[in-house]
Amino acid sequence: MVSLIGLLLLGVGWIGGYLTPHHAPKSSIYVADIGSWGGGNIPIHICSSSYGVQTSTTTPDTVATARTTLPRSVASQLSFYTDATRGIQPVLAPNGWNCTATIGADGGSSLIVSPPHVLVPSGSNATEETMAVTFNMDPACRGCVADLACPIFLNAEQLLGYSPDNCTNYEPPTESVKFLQGGPTQNSGVAEISDPAGAPGLNQFSGGDYPALGSLAFDGSSGEPSAASISCVLPPSHRELCSAVVSDFERDETNATF
DSSP states (O other): OHHHHHHHHHTEEEETTEEEETTSOTTSSSSOOOSSOOSSEEEEEEOEEEESSOOOOOOOSOOSEEEOOOOHHHHTTEEEEEOTTSOSOOEEEETTOEEEEEEOTTSOEEEEEEOTTOOOOSSSSOOTTOOEEEEEEESSOHHHHHHHHTTTSTTHHHHTTSOGGGOOOOOOTTOEEEEEEEOTTSSEEEEEEEEOTTOOOSSTTOSSSSOEEEEEEEEOSSSSOEEEEEEEEOOGGGHHHHHHHHHHHHHHHHTSOO
């Protein structure tokens, strides 16, 4: 029996907490490269989707790829992910992963992209081997917007009509924040958030074996406040993929009119 197990282990490699083919490309996150990708466009993958109100889930007759200027070494490992109606702005994540999308009755949306055969944790903090890209947006619920934004944008609760003491989250001392637009006491902006491995922070699924890189965008300056966030949790050796994922989100948000 021991010799049989030894032979089986020789045929596979133990990577990231589960078995993967021994010949899997070392440069990718447990998935094959796109292969025919020649530069310029990245495929758009439609996720398993659920909706708070009845809607047609027929995918709109739009392009199946999106333009990118990423180098081949990065782009060949990524795809865009969105819901069945394209209501969620496509989000970059590793190619070949599983994904689920949810759009609530109030328009709030979320998307989770994770490796095949890996359980997504319940709640917001990671387990040891968690890897994922997550996106969340609140466009209508003022309390939801305030709760998402207030740890970074310190006046969000008051700006949206709530007591500052309502903020239930906080920015941990292990977390680093860099404002790309606006600032902590302004009524709009975009901030990049970094959580080291083993330290739970504001990024969804932070605190596991791998660091989390994310970004938070807040607009409290209009009659319809909104907030959106993205988080990318991958091994440090794939930091460039998380940088591409988060930068794509930040580019969209900083180009938006606040």
